[in-house]
Amino acid sequence: MVVALAGGVGAARMLAGMVQVADPASITAVVNTGDDFVLHGLHISPDIDTVTYTLAGLHNTETGWGRTGETWAAMDELATLGGEDWFRLGDRDLATHLFRTQRLAEGATLSEVTAEVAARRGVGVRLVPMSDDPVRTRLQLRPDAGVAEAGREVAFQHYFVRLRHDVPVASVRFEGAEAARPAPGVVAALADARRIVICPSNPVVSLGPVLAVPGIRQALSARREDVVAVSPIVAGAALKGPADRMMAELGHPPTVVGVAQLYQPFCATLVIDEADAGSAGAVEAAGVRCVVTATVMDTPARAAALARVVLGDG
Amino acid sequence: MVVALAGGVGAARMLAGMVQVADPASITAVVNTGDDFVLHGLHISPDIDTVTYTLAGLHNTETGWGRTGETWAAMDELATLGGEDWFRLGDRDLATHLFRTQRLAEGATLSEVTAEVAARRGVGVRLVPMSDDPVRTRLQLRPDAGVAEAGREVAFQHYFVRLRHDVPVASVRFEGAEAARPAPGVVAALADARRIVICPSNPVVSLGPVLAVPGIRQALSARREDVVAVSPIVAGAALKGPADRMMAELGHPPTVVGVAQLYQPFCATLVIDEADAGSAGAVEAAGVRCVVTATVMDTPARAAALARVVLGDG
Numbered sequence: 001m002v003v004a005l006a007g008g009v010g011a012a013r014m015l016a017g018m019v020q021v022a023d024p025a026s027i028t029a030v031v032n033t034g035d036d037f038v039l040h041g042l043h044i045s046p047d048i049d050t051v052t053y054t055l056a057g058l059h060n061t062e063t064g065w066g067r068t069g070e071t072w073a074a075m076d077e078l079a080t081l082g083g084e085d086w087f088r089l090g091d092r093d094l095a096t097h098l099f100r101t102q103r104l105a106e107g108a109t110l111s112e113v114t115a116e117v118a119a120r121r122g123v124g125v126r127l128v129p130m131s132d133d134p135v136r137t138r139l140q141l142r143p144d145a146g147v148a149e150a151g152r153e154v155a156f157q158h159y160f161v162r163l164r165h166d167v168p169v170a171s172v173r174f175e176g177a178e179a180a181r182p183a184p185g186v187v188a189a190l191a192d193a194r195r196i197v198i199c200p201s202n203p204v205v206s207l208g209p210v211l212a213v214p215g216i217r218q219a220l221s222a223r224r225e226d227v228v229a230v231s232p233i234v235a236g237a238a239l240k241g242p243a244d245r246m247m248a249e250l251g252h253p254p255t256v257v258g259v260a261q262l263y264q265p266f267c268a269t270l271v272i273d274e275a276d277a278g279s280a281g282a283v284e285a286a287g288v289r290c291v292v293t294a295t296v297m298d299t300p301a302r303a304a305a306l307a308r309v310v311l312g313d314g
Numbered sequence: 315m316v317v318a319l320a321g322g323v324g325a326a327r328m329l330a331g332m333v334q335v336a337d338p339a340s341i342t343a344v345v346n347t348g349d350d351f352v353l354h355g356l357h358i359s360p361d362i363d364t365v366t367y368t369l370a371g372l373h374n375t376e377t378g379w380g381r382t383g384e385t386w387a388a389m390d391e392l393a394t395l396g397g398e399d400w401f402r403l404g405d406r407d408l409a410t411h412l413f414r415t416q417r418l419a420e421g422a423t424l425s426e427v428t429a430e431v432a433a434r435r436g437v438g439v440r441l442v443p444m445s446d447d448p449v450r451t452r453l454q455l456r457p458d459a460g461v462a463e464a465g466r467e468v469a470f471q472h473y474f475v476r477l478r479h480d481v482p483v484a485s486v487r488f489e490g491a492e493a494a495r496p497a498p499g500v501v502a503a504l505a506d507a508r509r510i511v512i513c514p515s516n517p518v519v520s521l522g523p524v525l526a527v528p529g530i531r532q533a534l535s536a537r538r539e540d541v542v543a544v545s546p547i548v549a550g551a552a553l554k555g556p557a558d559r560m561m562a563e564l565g566h567p568p569t570v571v572g573v574a575q576l577y578q579p580f581c582a583t584l585v586i587d588e589a590d591a592g593s594a595g596a597v598e599a600a601g602v603r604c605v606v607t608a609t610v611m612d613t614p615a616r617a618a619a620l621a622r623v624v625l626g627d628g
Contacts, residue, residue, distance in 0.1 A: 041355040041415035071387050077409030081434050084416055091405040095391035101355035102398055120395050 002311060003030045003193040005220075007206025008047045009064050010232055010238055010297075011199035012054035014310070015125060018197070019055065022311060024124030026196050028189045029254040030216075032176055032201070033110065033129045034137035034209025035156050039087055040122030042097040043104055046157070047206070048114055048129060049096055056121035064240065067092045086162045091270040128189075132209045133180035142168040142249075156205065165242035169249050172204055176195045177212035182219075190219040197310050198229035200295065202243040203262050204250060211266075220266040228310050230295055231259045235275040239296065255279065271295060271310060315624060317507040317546045318343045319534075321520025322361045323378055323554055324546055324611075325513035326368035328624070329439060331359060331617030332511070333369065337624060338438030342503045344530075346515070347424065348451035348488055348523025349470050353401055356411040357418055360471070361520070362428055363410055370435035378554065381406045396570035400476045425497045442503075444524045447494035451519050456482040456563075470519065477563040479556035483563050486518055496533075504533040512543035512622050514609065516557040517576050518564060525580075534580040541581040542624050544609055545573045553610065569593065572599035585609060585624060 002022060004015055006029045015029055032047045046065070053059040053067060060066045070090035079085045089097065089168045096117060103113045109132040118127045139159045143151040145167040149158070159165055190196060201207055211217045220227060236255055238244040244254035251256040256272040260283040262271060272279065273295040283290040297303035316336065318329055320343045329343055346361045360379070367373040367381060374380045393399045403411065408512035410431060417427045423446040433454045453473045457465040459481040463472070473479055504510060515521055525531045534541060550569055552558040558568035566572040570586040573598040577584060584602045586593065587609040597604040611617035 038419075039416065040412035041357070041419060042412075043355070046375050071385065071405070074388065074408045074412065077406045077410055081409060081413045081431060083409065083413040091385070091387035092391045094388045094405075094408060095395060095397065098354035098356075098388065098392055099395045099397040105352075105355060117395060175600035229554075312588065 001189070001193050002027050002195050003189050004197040004199055005201075005207060005210050006030075006031045006047065006051055006199045007201025008035075008050045009054075009086045011047070011206070012051045012059065013297040013303050014197065014199040014230060014307065015051060016054055016300065017117060017297060017305075018306035018311065019125060020300065020304040021307045024055075025126070028126045028128060028185075028193070030130050030183075030186050030189070030210060031114075032206050032209050033131060034135050034205065034212075035160070036134070036136070037155055037157050039084060039157075040089075041101065042089075042094075043101045044087070044089075044097050045100065045110070045114075045129070047148050048127065049093070051127060052118055052121055052123055055089045055118075055123045055125055058121070066090050087157060095183065109183075128183050128186055130183060130186065130216065130272075131180040131213045132183050133176065134212065135180045136178045137174040137208050137209055138173055138175050139169045139205075139285070140171040140173075142170045144168070160242075165245075169246055172208065172250065173248075174209045174212040177209065178214070182213050182215050187215055187219045190216070190223060193223070194226065196220065196223055196227045198227065198263065198267060200230040200232040200239070202232060202238070202241055202246065203252075203259060204243070204246050217266060224266055225268045228261070228269040228271060228291075228312075229263050229267045230271045230306065230310060231256045231273065231276070233259055234273040234295060257282045257286055260290075261289040262289050315503070315507050316341050316509050316511065317503050318511040318513055319515075319521060319524050320345045320365055320513045321344075321362065321515025322349075322364045323368075324475075325515045325520070326362070326365045326373065327617050328511065328513040328544060328609040328621065329365060330368055330614065331611060331619075331621035332625065333439060334614065334618040337620045338369075339440070342440045342442060342499075342507070344442050344444050344497075344500050344503070344524060345428075346520050346523050347445060348519065348526075349453050349474070349507075350385060350447050350448070350450070351469055351471050353398060353471075355415065356403075356408075357415045358401075358403075358411050358426075359414065359424070359443070362441065363407070364436055365441060366410075366428075366432055366437055369432075369437045369439055372435070372586075375568070401471060422489045423497075436445040442497050442500055444497060444500065444530065445494040445527045446497050447490065449494045449523050449527065450489040451486065451523050451550045452489050453486050453519075454484040456480070456484045474556075479559075483560055486522065486564065488523045488526040491523065492528065494527045496527050496529050501529055501533045504530070504537060507537070508540065510534065510537055510541045512541065512577065512581060514544040514546040514553070516546060516555055516560065517573060518557065531580060538580055542583040542585060542605075542626075543573070543577050543581045544585045544620065544624060545570045545587065545590070547573055548587040548609060571596045571600055574604075578602050580586050585620070622624075
C-alpha cells in the first residue's frame with residue numbers, strides 16, 4: 001500500500017503516473033480541501049475534482065482545470081444575469097457540485113461523497129479528503145498589493161482565481177484546522193503504507209493545509225524514512241501556479257533547497273529535476289536524501305517513469 | 315395600478331395577456347412561493363421563474379416549464395453520478411438558481427433577487443414574491459395512496475413532480491405561513507390597486523399559500539368589490555395540473571361553483587369559460603358576480619381578450 005498527499009494538477013499528474021506502474025487499489029490519495037469553498041450555494045472541492053477528473057481521463061488538458069468536452073451555457077446565462085462568473089463552472093462540472101452539495105445536505109460526509117463520485121467515475125485509486133471537517137485556506141495580502149483587497153485577508157479562490165494569484169501575500173492561515181480531524185482512515189493509511197509520496201504540489205497552500213490537520217504531520221514524521229517528496233520547484237520556478245513566488249514572499253528560498261528545508265522534518269527523500277542536479281549537495285546538506293531524475297510530467301510515459309522512481313521501483 | 319395574484323403557468327399566461335393591453339409598469343404580480351424548495355443546495359422558485367421566463371419570452375411552450383432553447387448537460391451528468399435528477403434543471407435554467415442562491419447567501423431578500431432577475435430579463439411587470447420569509451406547501455398523502463410515501467407528508471415538489479401529482483391528498487398545509495410577512499409593498503399594492511386579479515391558478519396550492527400569509531387575505535377582503543378571479547376550472551377539469559382532483563379530494567366541488575364558494579369571501583367577480591355558461595346562475599347564487607367569456611388562453615390574442623375582460627376594458 002502507498003499513500004500520496006495531493007494538491008491539484010501536479011498531484012493529479014503524479015497519481016496518473018502511479019496508476020500506470022502500481023495497482024490503483026493499492027494507492028490512497030489524501031487530497032487537500034483547504035481550497036474548498038461555497039459559491040452559488042454549491043460546495044466546490046477543486047483539488048478533489050482535479051484529481052478525480054484526471055484519473056477518470058475527463059480532465060481538460062488545455063485549461064489545466066475542469067472537464068474535457070465542456071459547455072458553458074449556465075455560466076454564459078449567469079453572466080447575462082450579472083452573477084458571480086469569475087469561477088468558471090462548466091455545465092458538466094456543475095453536476096459534480098450539485099451532487100456533492102445535495103449529498104452533504106443529506107448528511108453524507110465529504111469522504112463518502114468523494115468515494116461515491118470516484119466510484120461512479122471508475123477511479124480505482126482510493127481518494128480521501130484530508131478531513132471531513134471544514135478547513136479553509138485564507139491569505140493575508142500585503143498592504144502594497146495594489147488591488148482593492150490589499151492589506152485584507154481573502155479566501156483561497158479569491159486569491160487564486162479572482163486575483164489570478166498575481167498579488168503579494170503576507171501570511172497564510174488554515175481556518176478551522178485546529179478543530180479538524182483527519183478523515184477516517186487517513187492516519188491508519190499513513191501508518192501502514194510501505195511508502196508515502198508527497199506529490200509535486202504547492203508546499204504552502206496545497207501541502208500546508210494537509211499538514212495543518214492535527215495528527216497528519218505527526219503520522220508523517222513517524223514514517224519519515226519512507227516519505228518521498230517530488231519537488232514542485234524546478235530551476236527556481238513552479239511549473240504551474242504561484243508556489244515559487246509565495247515561498248519567496250513567506251521567507252523560504254524558492255528552490256529545491258527551500259523545499260528540502262520545509263519538508264526535512266517529516267520527509268527523508270526529495271526527488272528533484274535534472275535541471276537542479278547542481279543543488280543535490282545543498283539538498284542533502286539540508287538533511288534530506290536527494291534523488292535526481294526527470295520530474296516534468298509532460299507525457300504519460302514521463303509521469304510513469306517518475307512514478308517508478310518515487311515508488312522505489314525505478 | 316393593477317395587482318395580479320399568481321401561481322405558475324396559468325398565471326404566466328394571464329400576465330402575458332395583461333401586458334398586451336396595459337402598461338406593464340402598472341402591473342404588480344404577487345407570486346406564490348409555497349412551491350419553493352432547496353435541491354442540490356440551490357434555492358428554486360418555480361412559480362417566480364415560470365412567470366419571469368414567460369414574460370421575458372424565454373419559456374418553453376412545449377414542456378410548459380423551464381426555458382426555451384435549453385440543453386441538459388448538467389442533468390445528464392448528474393444522472394451518471396446517480397444524483398437526484400427527478401427535478402429537471404436545464405443548463406440555462408440552472409443559472410437562475412445559481413444567481414438566486416448566491417444573492418440570498420449574500421444577504422439579499424427574495425424580493426430583491428426577483429426584481430434583479432426580472433430587470434435583467436427585461437420584464438416590465440413588477441414581480442414580487444408573496445413573502446420574503448419561507449412558506450412551504452406540504453401535502454399529507456392519503457394512507458391508500460398506493461405509493462411508498464402513502465400516509466406521509468411530502469413537500470410540494472415531491473408530490474407535484476416526483477409523484478406526478480398522481481396520488482390522493484388528505485390535507486394541505488403551508489409550513490411557516492404563520493410567521494411569514496407579506497413581501498414589502500404587497501399590502502400597499504393591494505390597497506392602492508384599481509383592480510386585483512386572481513389569475514387562473516390552483517386555488518389550493520397556488521392561491522392558498524398566498525392567502526395564508528398573514529395580512530394578504532385581509533387586504534384582499536377589504537378590496538372585495540375590485541377583486542376579479544378567473545376560474546382555473548373549465549367544464550369540471552383543470553386545464554393543467556391537479557386542481558380539479560385536489561379540490562374534490564379536499565371536499566370542494568371541482569367546478570366553477572366550487573371555485574366561487576372558495577373565493578366568495580374576498581372576491582366579488584368570477585370569470586368563467588363559455589363551456590360553463592350553464593353554471594353562471596349557480597355561481598351568482600354562491601354570492602359572486604359571474605362573467606362568461608372565452609378563458610382558454612391558447613393564443614396570445616385570446617389571452618389579450620381575456621385580459622381586457624378581467625381589467626374591465628373588454
